[in-house]
Amino acid sequence: MSVSLWRRFWITFSAYVIGCYASLLNRLQVKGAQHIPAKGGVLLASNHISAYETIFLPWAVLRSQPFQMVWAPAKEELFRKLIPRLLYSSWGAFPVRRGRDVKAGRVLNDLLADQKVMLFPEGTRHRDGRLGPGNRGVGKVIYDTRPVVIPTALIGLNRWKFPSLGARGAIVFGPPLVFDDLFALENNKETHQLIVERVMEGIAEVLKQEGAYVGRTEK
Numbered sequence: 001m002s003v004s005l006w007r008r009f010w011i012t013f014s015a016y017v018i019g020c021y022a023s024l025l026n027r028l029q030v031k032g033a034q035h036i037p038a039k040g041g042v043l044l045a046s047n048h049i050s051a052y053e054t055i056f057l058p059w060a061v062l063r064s065q066p067f068q069m070v071w072a073p074a075k076e077e078l079f080r081k082l083i084p085r086l087l088y089s090s091w092g093a094f095p096v097r098r099g100r101d102v103k104a105g106r107v108l109n110d111l112l113a114d115q116k117v118m119l120f121p122e123g124t125r126h127r128d129g130r131l132g133p134g135n136r137g138v139g140k141v142i143y144d145t146r147p148v149v150i151p152t153a154l155i156g157l158n159r160w161k162f163p164s165l166g167a168r169g170a171i172v173f174g175p176p177l178v179f180d181d182l183f184a185l186e187n188n189k190e191t192h193q194l195i196v197e198r199v200m201e202g203i204a205e206v207l208k209q210e211g212a213y214v215g216r217t218e219k
Contacts, residue, residue, distance in 0.1 A: 008067040010090060015062040018055050025165055030060045032173035032206075038065055041112040041147035044173070045138070045199045047131055047207070048120035050157035054093070057118045057152070060171040071117045073104060105141070112145040118152075121199055127158045131207065132217045134200040139192030142179065142199070149177045151202030155212040174206040 022028040036042060044057065058070040069092050076095035079085040096104040111117050119141075121134035142149060156169035177198060185191040207213040 003069055005067075007090065008069065011058070011069060011092065012062055012066045014091065015059040019059040019063055022056055022059060022169075026160075026167040027169070028056060028167075029170040030063065030172075031170065032175075033060065033064045035173045035175050036061060036065065036116075036150055037148050037176075038068075039114075041114055041145060042116040043112060043142065043145075043147040043149045044070070044116065044118040044152050045121055045149055045203065046118060046152035047154055047203050048122045048125045049127060049129055049154055050125065050160065052157045052160055053120070053154055054118070056157065056169075056171060057154075058091070060173075061116065069115060071111050071115055073108060073117075073119065108141060109145050112141070112147045117147075121196055121203075126217060129158055129212070129214045130217045131200065131204055131213070131215070134196035136189060136192045136196055138199065139195035139197075142195050143183065143187060143192055146179075146183065149179070149199060149202075150174065151177060151199065151206050153203060153206040153210060153212065155207070155210055170210065170212075172206050172210055174202060174209075177202045 046053065046057065054072055061070050062068060071092040071094065073096040074088060074093040076097050078088055079095045094104065094107055108117065119138060121138040122132040123135045124132065126132050151174040153172040155172065160167045160169060179195060179198065182191060182195050182198065204213055
């Protein structure tokens with residue numbers, strides 16, 4: 001997908017402004033960014049604990065890979081007013097309707113051919129920091145598009161308040177997950193479920209390595 005240099009500059013500038021707040025005025029650490037490929041379709045699959053994630057995750061990527069895009073599906077309610085719609089869209093967000101949104105699914109699949117996309121497989125926030133079950137639809141997206149999947153752990157952001165000073169948190173990227181055995185299976189719901197379960201296990205493993213795993217919520 002072709003993105004103008006001006007838009008890439010705007011994204012990188014915005015990310016660095018956010019990064020100054022997150023990493024200089026506060027203590028947001030970024031680890032494992034070397035696991036993220038510079039090119040090709042990349043899915044950053046993360047736990048979901050705070051509204052801060054959608055602005056801090058791009059910073060965590062762009063600090064080492066400037067002038068790239070990090071796209072994100074977002075609930076359509078955020079796009080109803082003109083100014084928020086223009087702002088979110090300029091940052092790489094695109095609207096998704098609740099339930100099955102075929103159009104948004106096509107956009108997501110197209111982006112994952114050669115772009116970076118952040119996605120929260122749980123689909124809903126867990127402010128207590130627990131890891132919820134993944135949505136089977138994410139498994140289908142991965143099966144259909146075969147991106148590099150980076151398990152991503154967000155730590156401590158559920159305790160941040162705005163504005164804050166000296167708050168601690170971390171974004172940790174794990175090594176890419178391997179799905180070759182599951183891609184060899186039939187394209188069906190059972191396979192999609194196995195894929196998303198592996199994604200959630202990957203996120204859990206990164207959380208455990210950081211000493212931040214607090215258990216799973218019930219399905």
